[in-house]
Every structure is written in C-alpha cells, then in structure tokens.
Amino acid sequence: MENLIVSARSAYAYPLLIKQLLINAMSLYGDQEISYRGELRYTYREFRERVGKLANSLSALGVHHGSTVAVMDWDSHRYLECYFGVPMMGATLFTVNVRLSPQQILYTLNDAGADVVLVHPDFVPVIDQIRDKLTCKPRFVLMADGQTVPDTAIPFAGEYEALVGAASPEFEFPEFDERTKAATFYTTGTTGDPKGVCYSHRDIVLHTLTATASLCSPREGQRMHREDVYMPITPMFHVMAWGIPYVAITLGLRTVLPGRYAPEMLLKLRAQEKVSFSHCVPTILQMLLHAAEAGGQDLSGWKIIIGGSALPPSLCEAALERGIDIFAGYGMSETGPIVALAQLPPGYQPASREEEVRLRCSTGRPVPLADFRVVGTDMRELPRDGQSQGEIVLRAPYLTRSYFRKPSASEELWADGYLHTQDVAVVHENGFVQIVDRLKDVIKTGGEWVSSIEIENLVTRVPGVRECAVIGVPDARWGERPMAFVVRQPDSEVGAEDIRAELMNHVSAQRLSKFAVPEADRIAFVAEIPKTSVGKIDKKLLRGNKAA
Amino acid sequence: MENLIVSARSAYAYPLLIKQLLINAMSLYGDQEISYRGELRYTYREFRERVGKLANSLSALGVHHGSTVAVMDWDSHRYLECYFGVPMMGATLFTVNVRLSPQQILYTLNDAGADVVLVHPDFVPVIDQIRDKLTCKPRFVLMADGQTVPDTAIPFAGEYEALVGAASPEFEFPEFDERTKAATFYTTGTTGDPKGVCYSHRDIVLHTLTATASLCSPREGQRMHREDVYMPITPMFHVMAWGIPYVAITLGLRTVLPGRYAPEMLLKLRAQEKVSFSHCVPTILQMLLHAAEAGGQDLSGWKIIIGGSALPPSLCEAALERGIDIFAGYGMSETGPIVALAQLPPGYQPASREEEVRLRCSTGRPVPLADFRVVGTDMRELPRDGQSQGEIVLRAPYLTRSYFRKPSASEELWADGYLHTQDVAVVHENGFVQIVDRLKDVIKTGGEWVSSIEIENLVTRVPGVRECAVIGVPDARWGERPMAFVVRQPDSEVGAEDIRAELMNHVSAQRLSKFAVPEADRIAFVAEIPKTSVGKIDKKLLRGNKAA
Structure with missing residues (x-):
C-alpha cells in the first residue's frame, strides 16, 4: 500500500x-x-x-x-x-x-x-x-x-x-x-x-472557496464579481459576517466597513461608495427600505443576500420594486455558515413574478461539495415532490464537528453522522429547497403539521400588516393552535377579522389548511416583535410571554 | 494544547x-x-x-x-x-x-x-x-x-x-x-x-475549486459561467485536460467531447453545439483559424484558454480578429496544472490593442492560494519592474510533491522548498508575469541573455512568416548565437534578409538587443517545425538535428 x-x-x-x-x-x-x-x-x-x-x-x-x-x-x-x-x-x-x-x-x-x-x-x-x-x-x-x-x-x-x-x-x-x-x-x-x-483554518479556506465558486459562477444576476464593491451588513461578530469578508478580500474587492448600523449611514455609504454587494437579515432590509423611501434614495443594482431568517415574499417584492437584486442564503453558525444560495438557475425564464419571488425567497440550492439532504426520521432521503417534509441534514468540508466543551449537545448535532439543522423543508423537482419551519416551531394541530412560517408569510401580505410572528400554543381540544403576533403599518387599522378573511381565501383556494387559521382571539396586535441578538424573531420569548 | x-x-x-x-x-x-x-x-x-x-x-x-x-x-x-x-x-x-x-x-x-x-x-x-x-x-x-x-x-x-x-x-x-x-x-x-x-483526490478537488474561483470571478470576458457550453481541445490524457472537465461538471455545464481532433469536426461541433468555452495549444488554434477561414465559419464569442506553449502575439491578434476571446493560461503537469491565467484585470481599459494583446499573451496572474514568485538564484523575490529576470518558483495546495520512483528528480524539482518551473520570467508592476524563456532555452550571446521566445514572436510578425522556432547554437566567438527555423506562409517568398531587416528595425527602436538578430545563414526555412507529443515546439529535436 x-x-x-x-x-x-x-x-x-x-x-x-x-x-x-x-x-x-x-x-x-x-x-x-x-x-x-x-x-x-x-x-x-x-x-x-x-x-x-x-x-x-x-x-x-x-x-x-x-x-x-x-x-x-x-x-x-x-x-x-x-x-x-x-x-x-x-x-x-x-x-x-x-x-x-x-x-x-x-x-x-x-x-x-x-x-x-x-x-x-x-x-x-x-x-x-x-x-x-x-x-x-x-x-x-x-x-x-x-x-x-x-x-x-x-x-x-x-x-x-x-x-x-x-x-x-x-x-x-x-x-x-x-x-x-x-x-x-x-x-x-x-x-x-x-x-x-x-472554525479551523481549513474550514475557513474551504468555505471561502466553495462560497466563491457559488457566488461567482452565475452568468448574471445574484452573483459577485471582481468589480463589485462590498459592504457587510451582517455584523462582523456574527459567524464572521457569514464568511463573506474572506471572499471579498480573496477576490480583491473594494470593501466598505460601515461601523455601527444606522439606516441613514448605510444608505449614505451605499450611494457614496457605490456599494453593489451586501448581505443582511430581513429586519435590517425592512429598515433600509423604509429609510430609502423616506429619503428618496435609489437602490437599484444592489445585490443583497438575505439570511438569518426566512425572507418573506412581501419584503422580497418590495426590494425588487426598488431594483435590489435580492436572494436568500442559508446556513447556521455550525455550518460555516453558507451551505445554500437562492440564485436563479442557469437560463431561468420566470413563468411569473410570483414564481420568481418564491425562488428568491427559498432556501436555495446547495453550494459545491455540500451533501445536503432532506430526510425522514429514518434518515432516508425524501422524494423531490415539493410536498414531502423532512429535516435538512448536512455534510460539507467545513462544518463544526462539535460545540466547545458540550459533548452531549455535539452528539445530538451529529446524530447518524450528519449535522442536524432542525429545519423542516421540502425539495422541489428543480432542486430548490424550501424550509417550511423550524422543527420546534412546527404547529401540531388537529392531527396536522402546520408551518408557522407559511402563516407568517400570508399574514404579512394582508394590507396594513407590517410584520407577523406565529407560534403554537397549547390547546385542550386540538393539541396546539396557531397564535399570531401582528405589527400594523403606521396609520393602519387592520383587524383580526380582516386577517382571518384573507387566510380563509387561501383555505378556499386550497393553498392553506383550515387548521392553519388562528381564532380571532389568537391574533394579537403588538407594537414590536421581539428579536434575538442576531435579528431573528425570538419565538422563545414569544412563547414565554404567552405562557406568563 | x-x-x-x-x-x-x-x-x-x-x-x-x-x-x-x-x-x-x-x-x-x-x-x-x-x-x-x-x-x-x-x-x-x-x-x-x-x-x-x-x-x-x-x-x-x-x-x-x-x-x-x-x-x-x-x-x-x-x-x-x-x-x-x-x-x-x-x-x-x-x-x-x-x-x-x-x-x-x-x-x-x-x-x-x-x-x-x-x-x-x-x-x-x-x-x-x-x-x-x-x-x-x-x-x-x-x-x-x-x-x-x-x-x-x-x-x-x-x-x-x-x-x-x-x-x-x-x-x-x-x-x-x-x-x-x-x-x-x-x-x-x-x-x-x-x-x-x-494527483491525489485532495489535489484535484482543490485545483477544481481554485480554478473555478479564478475562471468565474471576472465581471465579463475571459470567464466561465454556468451557461457556458464546454468542449476541451487539450487531450483528456494530458494533465486531465488541464483539470477543466472537473470544473465544468462541478458547475453543471453542457459538455461536448470531440473524439479525435480534426479541425473540420471541431468547427462543426463548435457551431452545432454552440460551444462557448475551450482550451488548446497554439498549434491547434492555428489550424482552427486556417480551417475556419477556408470554411467561412464564425468564431465570435468563443472563449479559449491557450496553454502548453507561449501564445504568440500574432496568433492572438488573428484570433481576436475572428472574435475569439482568447487568453493564456500557465501551468505544467507538476502543477495541477493551472497556477496562472491571463484574464484582463478588473476595470481594465486597454491603452492600445498592442498592450491588450501583450496582457492576453502573458503568463498571467496567479490563481487564489498560489504562492507564485519570480526569484533570483538566491531565491529572493525580484522587483516588479518588468525587467528583472528570474525563475518562476511555486507553492500551492495541489502541486506534485514528487515524481513516481524518481527521488533525485523530485529533489531537484523541490529545491529550497519551492517547486522549480525552469521558466524564466519578469513581473510587471500590475502583477502580470511574462515568461521570457525556458531556463535551458535562454541564449547566452556576447555576454547577454537573449530570449528565444522574444525573437520567435518578432519573426512571426514578419509578413509571409507562418511559424518560427529559435534555439541557441554554439559559436566560438560569442559563446552562443540564435538560430531561427522558419515556416513560410503558402505562396510566400519571404527571405532571410527580409527577416533580418525587420529585426534590425526593432534594434533601432531599442526594443531588441542587436545580439538577438541571427545571421542570414542562421535563418533556415523549413516545411514544418517538430512538435512534442503534447504540441509544444520540440527544441530538443531541433538542437539534435542541428548538431547532427
């Protein structure tokens, strides 16, 4: 040998x-x-x-x-x-x-x-x-x-x-x-x-190379190239700003560091420095769009990857209307982070704006080398039918093998030799993955599994709604029921029955299970939805508040 | 620890x-x-x-x-x-x-x-x-x-x-x-x-990733993208067709395998399959251009990397005139092979066609991760002045550490911890490397080092000349003198004095050393220039024939 x-x-x-x-x-x-x-x-x-x-x-x-x-x-x-x-x-x-x-x-x-x-x-x-x-x-x-x-x-x-x-x-x-x-x-x-x-040196170098291969290879749109000007809007403390500063420096991009995030400052830098490539969480984008609207700024030609939380279709549409070339990315702290990007496929001709938005908001398609699977509880890969729901599990050359000094959490993370993301998803025939929920956020009601994210996306489209978060709350009869927390647009008076009426339309059109429609008293209007330290909806806190 | x-x-x-x-x-x-x-x-x-x-x-x-x-x-x-x-x-x-x-x-x-x-x-x-x-x-x-x-x-x-x-x-x-x-x-x-x-699995995967990063990252021109149609025209036996089939398959490109190379077949496939990305040695390109001219084929939009031998400026110009987006690549069997590509730099605006051709024909700029140096005999890096000549030495994550069962050749290859290419080059201020000769092909004449490639490039531009190869031959007075082997264009009657006159013009303009001009009896007109099994000019054979 x-x-x-x-x-x-x-x-x-x-x-x-x-x-x-x-x-x-x-x-x-x-x-x-x-x-x-x-x-x-x-x-x-x-x-x-x-x-x-x-x-x-x-x-x-x-x-x-x-x-x-x-x-x-x-x-x-x-x-x-x-x-x-x-x-x-x-x-x-x-x-x-x-x-x-x-x-x-x-x-x-x-x-x-x-x-x-x-x-x-x-x-x-x-x-x-x-x-x-x-x-x-x-x-x-x-x-x-x-x-x-x-x-x-x-x-x-x-x-x-x-x-x-x-x-x-x-x-x-x-x-x-x-x-x-x-x-x-x-x-x-x-x-x-x-x-x-x-993250080891090897992890970071391999993440840089696979992210570069994915980011740079599209013919046009949703791509990075050597003449882009890069500005991170995901904090540099957060999984090394998704590892993208390493990509930017490797490719020799002009790079702008924005200091503490304030929408006006970010927009000023965007215009002044001709920033063309960024990434952020949905909440920041929301703020940027509002501030840009107020200030009349032009945002066209700005490529932005959205991660951290799912990209709501309504936000995606608003960004597209402002000329932003927006698309989702997927990963977690444990995954380097980037393992999938929602770049439109080669030669893509959208059948409709709605379909295009769905692709851009999806979890995307895996980057090179990633063994990215959606599996049932028996670890078998599920059919690519856009229907079968299972957990995303992963192997890739730069995943975290273990948490520091946390052996049992590490074993749980790596059960069966794959990294368990706890994200529940479907795979479409074209290879696009769509997360439907976090494993722990899925609402089990009336014998059905209902996606909290699906409800959130539909509620966010109701006129007058600015933001929405849905959790499952215990219910004696149904096991669990969805409960929606809703932030209204300024000056809007949208009410619980307006929201229920819209959701019922989706039920009639067979796009939504009737079990997914919250009762009127389970639609709460709030001033703000709590976020975690990295800008994700804090469902743990929502559940705690509800319980309290 | x-x-x-x-x-x-x-x-x-x-x-x-x-x-x-x-x-x-x-x-x-x-x-x-x-x-x-x-x-x-x-x-x-x-x-x-x-x-x-x-x-x-x-x-x-x-x-x-x-x-x-x-x-x-x-x-x-x-x-x-x-x-x-x-x-x-x-x-x-x-x-x-x-x-x-x-x-x-x-x-x-x-x-x-x-x-x-x-x-x-x-x-x-x-x-x-x-x-x-x-x-x-x-x-x-x-x-x-x-x-x-x-x-x-x-x-x-x-x-x-x-x-x-x-x-x-x-x-x-x-x-x-x-x-x-x-x-x-x-x-x-x-x-x-x-x-x-x-080549180990690791070597091939890392070569694929760094080549992808380099090939895909330009904004436009001299780049590969996911909608390209790929056809190798460097034989698949030869350093795995420069490793590019692995890149093409990783990116999901439509791929065309042409069988045995015949210019008419290659041109037919290029047109029929809409091939947009290829690579070949200069000799094949020469044949393709001639065949295309004869057949009136349109070659515009075809991106071609030239490797194996230096790309002569006259051939580069002829290809550009046919609309081919041509550029040189550099490497050897021992280097994976790709370690440099002559892609035009970000935001490049050519000062002249001549300068652009010089860049496209150069050895190029190193791919990511490659530690690519031009050094003197003391292994110190030379200044980037476009003048100082030294050997290209390399480190990169996918270089061959040793020849199979050849310990002493391996040691020579890796003297001082760097892979020695035996190529003599200068580095320009913009980071572009230009090989001036093979270490063993440099002609030492009258106390000066003269580049055989430089003379070849100038002779090839003389009207009526189709191809040229220059070697050094022993000379009692000057140590060595250049000897040129020239293939005429069909129907041309260009003679030794025509060639000498053109070269003397370059001497007058101080673009060439007078020691570089061969005597008339050291300009030999031949029907063909011998090539090695992989299409390079066989200078070993030329020297042997001369000696014989």
Whole structure:
C-alpha cells in the first residue's frame, strides 16, 4: 500500500491557512481600497502592513500560538485586520456577540478563555460590569475609534491605534496544521448557555472557496464579481459576517466597513461608495427600505443576500420594486455558515413574478461539495415532490464537528453522522429547497403539521400588516393552535377579522389548511416583535410571554 | 494544547474526494447534457448511472482500492466516465499519453503498474507491439467506439459498452483518505525516461475549486459561467485536460467531447453545439483559424484558454480578429496544472490593442492560494519592474510533491522548498508575469541573455512568416548565437534578409538587443517545425538535428 497515499509531507507541504487567502489579494490588488464609514481609507497594501503591526502588538502583549483574542467592536477596518492577523499568528479570534446580555458575555469570555479583549468604548460599561467575575483574567486593549472613553478603572494595556502605530509591519506568520482553531463564535440556542462553535483554518479556506465558486459562477444576476464593491451588513461578530469578508478580500474587492448600523449611514455609504454587494437579515432590509423611501434614495443594482431568517415574499417584492437584486442564503453558525444560495438557475425564464419571488425567497440550492439532504426520521432521503417534509441534514468540508466543551449537545448535532439543522423543508423537482419551519416551531394541530412560517408569510401580505410572528400554543381540544403576533403599518387599522378573511381565501383556494387559521382571539396586535441578538424573531420569548 | 487542534475526526469527517464534486452537479443539473461528437447524447443523470456501472464492471475484473486503470482513448464520454468512476473506487486513473512512442508507452505502463488497460481500436496495434514486454500483466478492455477492430491476439476481457451495459448502476463509492492517489500522468522531460506525476483526490478537488474561483470571478470576458457550453481541445490524457472537465461538471455545464481532433469536426461541433468555452495549444488554434477561414465559419464569442506553449502575439491578434476571446493560461503537469491565467484585470481599459494583446499573451496572474514568485538564484523575490529576470518558483495546495520512483528528480524539482518551473520570467508592476524563456532555452550571446521566445514572436510578425522556432547554437566567438527555423506562409517568398531587416528595425527602436538578430545563414526555412507529443515546439529535436 506504500504507494497509495501521497505522502503526508506532500499533502501538507502547503496547508490550507488563512494567510494564503491574502497572498494574491495583496500582490495583485495592492492599490485596492478598504474604507471605514467613508471617513478613513487605505489600500490593501497598508492593510497588510497593519496586519503585521497588529501581530507584533499582540505578540508584545503575550499573545502566542494557542492564545484567544476576543474582539468587541462594530464593523470596522480594525475588525477586518483581526480577521486575518489573529488567526495568522496561530491564535484564535473570538468574535464576541456584543448584543448578548453582560452575563452572557461574561459566560462566553470565561468559557472561551480570552487572553486579550479588544474593546470599543461603547462596550466599556459592559466590561466594567463583569470585570471582577472574569476568571480568564484577560488583558484589555481599547479601540478608541476617536470617541470619548467613558470613565473606567479597566487597566488598558494600550490603545489599538497607538500600539499598531508604534509596531513594525514585519512579522513572520508561521505555518502550522491546517486544522488549527482559527476563530470561535457563540451561538445562542433555545435552551441553556451559549455554545461555542469553532472554525479551523481549513474550514475557513474551504468555505471561502466553495462560497466563491457559488457566488461567482452565475452568468448574471445574484452573483459577485471582481468589480463589485462590498459592504457587510451582517455584523462582523456574527459567524464572521457569514464568511463573506474572506471572499471579498480573496477576490480583491473594494470593501466598505460601515461601523455601527444606522439606516441613514448605510444608505449614505451605499450611494457614496457605490456599494453593489451586501448581505443582511430581513429586519435590517425592512429598515433600509423604509429609510430609502423616506429619503428618496435609489437602490437599484444592489445585490443583497438575505439570511438569518426566512425572507418573506412581501419584503422580497418590495426590494425588487426598488431594483435590489435580492436572494436568500442559508446556513447556521455550525455550518460555516453558507451551505445554500437562492440564485436563479442557469437560463431561468420566470413563468411569473410570483414564481420568481418564491425562488428568491427559498432556501436555495446547495453550494459545491455540500451533501445536503432532506430526510425522514429514518434518515432516508425524501422524494423531490415539493410536498414531502423532512429535516435538512448536512455534510460539507467545513462544518463544526462539535460545540466547545458540550459533548452531549455535539452528539445530538451529529446524530447518524450528519449535522442536524432542525429545519423542516421540502425539495422541489428543480432542486430548490424550501424550509417550511423550524422543527420546534412546527404547529401540531388537529392531527396536522402546520408551518408557522407559511402563516407568517400570508399574514404579512394582508394590507396594513407590517410584520407577523406565529407560534403554537397549547390547546385542550386540538393539541396546539396557531397564535399570531401582528405589527400594523403606521396609520393602519387592520383587524383580526380582516386577517382571518384573507387566510380563509387561501383555505378556499386550497393553498392553506383550515387548521392553519388562528381564532380571532389568537391574533394579537403588538407594537414590536421581539428579536434575538442576531435579528431573528425570538419565538422563545414569544412563547414565554404567552405562557406568563 | 488539546483544544488547539480541531480533532482529526472533525476535519476529516468529510474528506476532499472527487465523488463530492458530483453530488450537486448530479442533483441540480440532472437533465444537463453530455455529448460525444454530436452523435451520442445523454444526461448527467445517465452519466452518473454509467459511472456506477463502470465501477461494477471494473470491480468484476478485479479492480479494487489501490489498483491502476490505464486508459488509451481519444476525448470521449467514456473517458469522462473514467475521470470519475476510477478514482471514486479508490483506484488510480492512468491517462496514457497515446502520442508517445510504443517503447515509451511500454515504459509508462510498466512503471505505473497498470492492472487494467482500456484500449480504443486505434491503439490496438500499439498494444500488439508491446504486449509481450508488459511486466505488469494487465487485463485489457476494448473501447470499440463503433469502429472495426484490427486483427489482434489481445485477450480482451470484454468490450466497454457491453460490460457497462450489463452492469448495475448501484455502487457504493467508499470514503477514504483524501491524500489517496486519484490519477497519474507521465511527463516527458528533456532528458531520460518519462516521469510519473501523481494527483491525489485532495489535489484535484482543490485545483477544481481554485480554478473555478479564478475562471468565474471576472465581471465579463475571459470567464466561465454556468451557461457556458464546454468542449476541451487539450487531450483528456494530458494533465486531465488541464483539470477543466472537473470544473465544468462541478458547475453543471453542457459538455461536448470531440473524439479525435480534426479541425473540420471541431468547427462543426463548435457551431452545432454552440460551444462557448475551450482550451488548446497554439498549434491547434492555428489550424482552427486556417480551417475556419477556408470554411467561412464564425468564431465570435468563443472563449479559449491557450496553454502548453507561449501564445504568440500574432496568433492572438488573428484570433481576436475572428472574435475569439482568447487568453493564456500557465501551468505544467507538476502543477495541477493551472497556477496562472491571463484574464484582463478588473476595470481594465486597454491603452492600445498592442498592450491588450501583450496582457492576453502573458503568463498571467496567479490563481487564489498560489504562492507564485519570480526569484533570483538566491531565491529572493525580484522587483516588479518588468525587467528583472528570474525563475518562476511555486507553492500551492495541489502541486506534485514528487515524481513516481524518481527521488533525485523530485529533489531537484523541490529545491529550497519551492517547486522549480525552469521558466524564466519578469513581473510587471500590475502583477502580470511574462515568461521570457525556458531556463535551458535562454541564449547566452556576447555576454547577454537573449530570449528565444522574444525573437520567435518578432519573426512571426514578419509578413509571409507562418511559424518560427529559435534555439541557441554554439559559436566560438560569442559563446552562443540564435538560430531561427522558419515556416513560410503558402505562396510566400519571404527571405532571410527580409527577416533580418525587420529585426534590425526593432534594434533601432531599442526594443531588441542587436545580439538577438541571427545571421542570414542562421535563418533556415523549413516545411514544418517538430512538435512534442503534447504540441509544444520540440527544441530538443531541433538542437539534435542541428548538431547532427
């Protein structure tokens, strides 16, 4: 057998490391620009130098191969420097979810064992609140960002710009095993403490390559190309902004980091910097559309991937009307994240606008290399009939194998050798997958399974409705019944019976089960629908409120 | 350190195997078409079934994990089935260079240890000639291809279509180490026996992904997209047709296999099948342009990568005039092969047609992940000044670490930890690399280094010249002097002094060293320039003829 395996030395002479994504980007696109809020601009060449300076600065603070460096910042060029500099040293970049509660942030910092924490002034009060309970005893670096720093007793080891400014750009980034931990992020599940998800260098490089292959390969529309201008609108702490900054830098795109998200600022940057490619959650898009309408901004030609939550058809239509080339993407923290994209298929000629919207809002089609299946409880693949509902399970070369220090949750995640997404979906004949619900959000009523998302999509189309969330509530007779929380458009007086009437039309047309129509007293009008720290509808909270 | 490495089980839960390139291609593009010579057509779905049938057929012949299956065929759908089916079984696909001499083919079959040889009728006489000297004792399968089979005593174990037709499509392709040998090809160097180059599954998957990222990412022009129709015109035996069939199938492209290359057939297929993406060596393109001119065919919109030899500017111009979107690619058998592509840069506005042609004919810019350097003899990177000449050395995740059973040649290849290409190049400020010569083809004359390729390009532009090859010949006074072999256009009477006069113009304009102009008696007019088995100018033979 000695000749069968190309020797280990051979295969690993060139491990898949994040630093290799930079090689050609820097040498071919050295003059390309990275900008922060349109206020600060520098070239890829300077970026690369600052990555070296950052490594020297962190090194001086004791960071070495195996250290953990936590970042608490809005989307900035400094964050992008950390995306590369920290893992390239062999340390782990911990992107702290700054929208969690101080207690949860405390838990994640201790669980990950942060050695250094880089802190934007906005998060100084959080650190003040939890500092004496930090068992990991980190050193702190301030990222002043030109802001006034609140009064604090935090013993900062220095300020980012001062440290980086004084350091040498020369740093010999080492080579090491491609399976070395590069980054970690904590996902907040429905129960228990946040769980740490790890990404190795290999994971990130392979995710970058498969995402690039998928994003770039369409003939036109819903694609990324080397002349796009990229601006993330999914926070950089959140699964590394879906890994797309790595794609953008590898391809040499002009990149705009928008800081803290404010609709007016984002729209200003979009126009001023000629941003052509972004990604965000539906809630942000909703806000952008409203702000753009108010300000009369032109959004045409903007390609936006929507993820995090399902893209409601009504929102998709509103975006298309504004000229946005919108489409959904699918993934989770545990999956890299991108495993599917709702790009329209080659040669696609839409039969109707409705059909096109359905495709764009769908879960999409898998990216190359992903073994993406919709299976029954026996793990057998279901027919592609657009009807048979099962769970999405996955294999791909960059999925998280386990949660950090959570063996039983990890085993559950990987039951039967496939990653279980908990998403219930159907597959259409053309290969497009459509999630119908989360496994735990499916409403079991009158012996039928009803999709909460399906009801939400139909209610959102009722004139006067701005947003809707549906959960199942216990019912003595039917097991469960759907309950809808509805936010009205400003000035609208839409009522429960209007909504029921519309839903009954869908029942008459056999597009909806009669069991899916909530009773009038199970349609509640609210001022706001609660969201999780990453902008998803917080159904856990809705259920809790309902129970309370 | 236990937390530093994401566990091996994790990273290799999903090894990079060729079978994973098929997963989504088959599930998303099942109706897509593969055609053979425009005569036979079937869908990706049927292709996948035949891959399973092939595996069962080979299995019945004793092929198992670690076996070597050799193929001697022209470009066919059967070859494409072998590209996938053989390595997916864990066996090694040996793509035999059918243009070698029978003695060399004998050497390579024995060296690789072929267990099974699949033989097209055209190569039955070759096998007849060498069969009794085959120490590897292979079994033979005929690929009849509807042709009359020459009289032979070869004890065929069966005929491809008959075997495949009778087999079951169900075959459980196993999972194994991604470093397992998937394919092998023999490269004919300048000295000694052909050398075996191996590609692992990991190599092929990573080459596919980086080539896809490079090929698909331009905004327009010199790019591949999902609606392209692909036809290879580099033989499938030759570094797996540059690995591009794997890219095409991964993206779900309609694919046309042209059989044996004949210009009229290729042009007929191009028109009939609406082929939009191909690749070939300059000699084939030359023939295609002549045949198209004769037949009045329209070639506009055809994207063609040129590799194997440098693309002469005059040929590039002729192709552009016919509407071909032509550009060079760079690599060698040892490099996967693609490590650079001469795609025009983002936002490129040519200053002149001449400059554009120079870029398209250049060696190009490196693909993602490739550490591509031009270095001096001390291995230091040279300045990007378009002047400093050095050798191209490489690292990339899919380079051949060693030649099969050739330790000393392997050590030479990988001196100083970089793969040595033996190509001498300059790097321009914009990152474009330009090969000026092969290390061994540079002419050392009058204390200067003169590029044989530079002289060839200028001579080829002289009216009446069709082709030119330049070598260095010993000279008592100057060390070496250039000697040019010239093929005239039909009916042309261009003479040595015409050529010298044109070259002297370039000397006057300081575009050429005076040492580069051959004496009149060192300009020889010949009927044909000898080519190697893969279509490159055979300078070894020219030197030999000259010496003789």
